[in-house]
Amino acid sequence: MGERKIVRTTCKACHGGCGVLVTVEDGVIIHVEGDPNSLTEGTMCAKGLSALQHINNPYRILYPMKRMGEKGESKWQRISWDEALGTIEAKVKEAQEKWGAHTIAISQGTGRGCNRYIHRLARSVGSANAITPGYVCHSPRIGIYGLVTGYGRLYCDYHGWGGEYPRTQIILAKQLEISSADSEMAYWFLKSLDHVKNLIVIDPRATAMTSRATVWLQPRPGTDAALLLGMMNVIIQEGLYNKEFVEKWTYGFEELKMRAAEYPLEKVAQITGVPREKIVQAARLFAIDTPGCIQVGSSLERQANAGQNIRCVVDLCGITGNIERPGSMMSWVLPSTGLIEDFFMEIPITPEMKSKIKGGEIHKMGAARTAHSDTVIKELVEGHPDRIRVWIAIAGQQLVHLAHTQDVIKAYEREDYFRVQIDLFMGPAAEYADIVLPAAHYLELDDIYDMHPRFFISAINKCVEPPGEARSDAQIALDIGKRVAPQYWPWKNVEEMLDYELRRGNITWKQFSKQMVSACTGKDQIYYKYKTDYWRKGGGFPTPTGKLELYSTVLKDLGYDPLPQFVEPGESPVSTPELAKEYPYVLTSGYRQPFYFLAQYRNIPWLRSFMVYPTAQVHPETAAKHGIKDGDWIWIEGPRGRIRQLARVFPGILPGVVMATANCFYPEEPGPLHGLTISSPNMLTSNQHFDPMYGAPDLTCLLCKIYKVEKKDMKDLPRGALRLQGYGGDIGTVPFGQEGKIRQKQAAQR
Numbered sequence: 123m124g125e126r127k128i129v130r131t132t133c134k135a136c137h138g139g140c141g142v143l144v145t146v147e148d149g150v151i152i153h154v155e156g157d158p159n160s161l162t163e164g165t166m167c168a169k170g171l172s173a174l175q176h177i178n179n180p181y182r183i184l185y186p187m188k189r190m191g192e193k194g195e196s197k198w199q200r201i202s203w204d205e206a207l208g209t210i211e212a213k214v215k216e217a218q219e220k221w222g223a224h225t226i227a228i229s230q231g232t233g234r235g236c237n238r239y240i241h242r243l244a245r246s247v248g249s250a251n252a253i254t255p256g257y258v259c260h261s262p263r264i265g266i267y268g269l270v271t272g273y274g275r276l277y278c279d280y281h282g283w284g285g286e287y288p289r290t291q292i293i294l295a296k297q298l299e300i301s302s303a304d305s306e307m308a309y310w311f312l313k314s315l316d317h318v319k320n321l322i323v324i325d326p327r328a329t330a331m332t333s334r335a336t337v338w339l340q341p342r343p344g345t346d347a348a349l350l351l352g353m354m355n356v357i358i359q360e361g362l363y364n365k366e367f368v369e370k371w372t373y374g375f376e377e378l379k380m381r382a383a384e385y386p387l388e389k390v391a392q393i394t395g396v397p398r399e400k401i402v403q404a405a406r407l408f409a410i411d412t413p414g415c416i417q418v419g420s421s422l423e424r425q426a427n428a429g430q431n432i433r434c435v436v437d438l439c440g441i442t443g444n445i446e447r448p449g450s451m452m453s454w455v456l457p458s459t460g461l462i463e464d465f466f467m468e469i470p471i472t473p474e475m476k477s478k479i480k481g482g483e484i485h486k487m488g489a490a491r492t493a494h495s496d497t498v499i500k501e502l503v504e505g506h507p508d509r510i511r512v513w514i515a516i517a518g519q520q521l522v523h524l525a526h527t528q529d530v531i532k533a534y535e536r537e538d539y540f541r542v543q544i545d546l547f548m549g550p551a552a553e554y555a556d557i558v559l560p561a562a563h564y565l566e567l568d569d570i571y572d573m574h575p576r577f578f579i580s581a582i583n584k585c586v587e588p589p590g591e592a593r594s595d596a597q598i599a600l601d602i603g604k605r606v607a608p609q610y611w612p613w614k615n616v617e618e619m620l621d622y623e624l625r626r627g628n629i630t631w632k633q634f635s636k637q638m639v640s641a642c643t644g645k646d647q648i649y650y651k652y653k654t655d656y657w658r659k660g661g662g663f664p665t666p667t668g669k670l671e672l673y674s675t676v677l678k679d680l681g682y683d684p685l686p687q688f689v690e691p692g693e694s695p696v697s698t699p700e701l702a703k704e705y706p707y708v709l710t711s712g713y714r715q716p717f718y719f720l721a722q723y724r725n726i727p728w729l730r731s732f733m734v735y736p737t738a739q740v741h742p743e744t745a746a747k748h749g750i751k752d753g754d755w756i757w758i759e760g761p762r763g764r765i766r767q768l769a770r771v772f773p774g775i776l777p778g779v780v781m782a783t784a785n786c787f788y789p790e791e792p793g794p795l796h797g798l799t800i801s802s803p804n805m806l807t808s809n810q811h812f813d814p815m816y817g818a819p820d821l822t823c824l825l826c827k828i829y830k831v832e833k834k835d836m837k838d839l840p841r842g843a844l845r846l847q848g849y850g851g852d853i854g855t856v857p858f859g860q861e862g863k864i865r866q867k868q869a870a871q872r
């Protein structure tokens with residue numbers, strides 16, 4: 123046995139931030155397990171535990187490469203880092219001079235630590251056109267919670283630090299137990315179930331949580347706001363709201379009362395399909411049996427009613443006093459290191475930059491700090507003179523997650539803009555790049571884990587050197603930044619930059635790396651902040667009125683409806699009844715798998731083995747109508763196209779609803795698209811109907827029909843998953859150099 127050491131680090135294979143112990147022997151990782159002395163107390167999921175198959179994967183990108191053929195032709199030539207960075211520098215400067223800095227976009231995938239680097243990079247070159255998936259995932263929550271409470275972040279208090287746990291929990295289109303999309307919460311949520319009295323699950327399909335729910339509501343996808351307004355109406359009409367909190371600490375109750383009265387039970391039952399007695403039961407439980415909290419899934423934000431859906435959530439919490447009370451919705455006090463996001467916010471968006479945010483004049487809430495992705499795509503497709511000219515992507519598969527893939531492909535195919543993709547693997551997005559840069563895995567880098575942010579940050583410690591010439595996202599951002607805007611990137615190396623990010627905590631990176639966590643937990647957390655001078659002298663919320671704004675004065679000033687409201691999806695049995703005659707089912711795609719994280723990990727053999735092909739859940743009655751059996755390939759067709767997925771005949775799904783797997787492509791299929799058009803539901807979504815505030819399209823509520831795939835249409839279905847089964851033995855070619863082969867052999871020996 124050679125030299126062996128255990129490294130403590132933080133997993134960022136998803137947003138969870140689980141503590142990890144990594145065993146390294148002779149410079150090679152041989153084992154990964156949960157760290158019992160971390161906030162997640164030793165728990166990890168399959169995604170995190172499969173790390174060896176990520177880092178040793180022979181398909182890793184190892185060197186900078188430049189495109190040799192047409193865009194998407196998959197012809198590459200290895201180049202040096204110097205050539206790659208020099209080309210990027212020249213292209214950025216050309217764009218600044220010829221078309222203006224705003225034509226430079228910097229993008230991310232789910233972020234998970236690189237958010238602050240992409241925003242700083244964008245701002246430092248003079249552009250506010252940062253592209254993130256936030257507008258369909260979490261930004262509406264952060265932004266709307268911020269407007270209503272003045273603070274910006276509200277999280278379920280599962281920890282019990284204030285002496286109470288939530289007695290009533292609403293789980294709204296969320297599967298926190300498997301997606302762990304919001305920091306350490308998945309684990310603490312499961313622990314909190316030991317204390318919960320009433321579990322209210324709102325989801326059109328059965329989940330692990332519905333089996334233990336006190337009441338399970340199955341609304342038609344896209345009608346969540348109507349349901350929540352109906353619940354508020356019951357609570358107000360029956361006088362069950364928290365009178366003391368409402369009178370003393372909220373603004374606009376009378377207006378909200380009138381708005382909620384527009385949603386009587388009969389109407390809400392008709393819109394949502396939820397029986398009225400269940401709506402009443404849920405409303406009473408949440409109002410009476412407090413404290414309570416609402417865990418929201420991003421399905422609510424993948425709708426053109428995204429902003430108003432979240433308005434409903436926070437107003438429901440407001441009228442029941444489920445704000446800042448132990449066991450309710452909390453805005454956490456940050457650790458002593460402060461807001462790590464200040465790293466980019468210290469470079470302000472100037473009025474000039476703001477005026478040039480793509481889509482910002484319409485989707486004003488989303489444009490607080492990001493471009494509207496669909497507008498960026500539309501301008502590229504149309505060849506708009508002010509379109510993006512340089513797009514630097516730190517990971518992310520916009521080709522997969524944006525609406526109406528057909529248009530996104532057209533945008534990516536354009537030859538007249540310069541695209542950089544920084545990634546671990548080739549995927550549809552990288553295939554259309556001009557330059558591809560190799561990214562390090564999180565076990566191969568030093569960084570700070572800071573999700574959302576919450577009450578803690580933790581250290582991501584390098585366990586091994588990255589393969590080939592891969593570099594960390596932080597290093598690459600620094601490398602590019604030093605060339606294009608050196609005044610904003612003065613640090614000699616990443617360690618100096620991390621020291622800077624930690625400076626408020628009076629701690630260096632080296633110290634933090636050993637300490638692992640900076641947190642504000644237990645008795646250090648402050649509840650009922652609005653009753654103290656914390657936000658305002660004499661108490662109150664940091665809003666324009668000093669109150670929790672059930673009626674948002676800020677939204678009113680921006681020209682939006684200041685009260686929550688329900689708007690039908692752009693395409694539904696109600697809004698487009700003629701279309702519904704041909705496409706009679708509601709198609710949604712919100713369900714998560716515990717072994718994938720959105721578009722990630724279908725190239726990880728162990729994870730792929732759990733679900734080789736994407737599945738669509740169909741109710742037995744619906745399946746029987748079309749002669750569909752469990753395991754059949756089916757066409758899911760809408761007005762804009764059709765896709766194929768495997769039918770999963772499932773009695774737990776609402777009849778009349780088809781729940782497809784989202785974010786799917788087949789990494790083993792040939793580029794550039796890697797089978798993207800075969801099964802991805804975004805081949806069916808529309809990029810014509812958006813949430814006014816954030817610009818979210820209806821990704822999780824549209825219309826479809828289904829029918830069996832005939833044998834003749836099965837010939838092109840991917841078989842490549844079978845090739846991946848050889849991983850660890852003979853996997854065939856190693857496309858990017860000998861190093862991958864060596865790593866693969868090492869993996870096979872273990």
Ligand code: SF4
Pocket residue numbers: 133134135136137138139140165166167168169170171301302
């Ligand atoms: S939940 Fe997320 S952070 Fe935790 S082990 Fe799984 S992938 Fe890693």
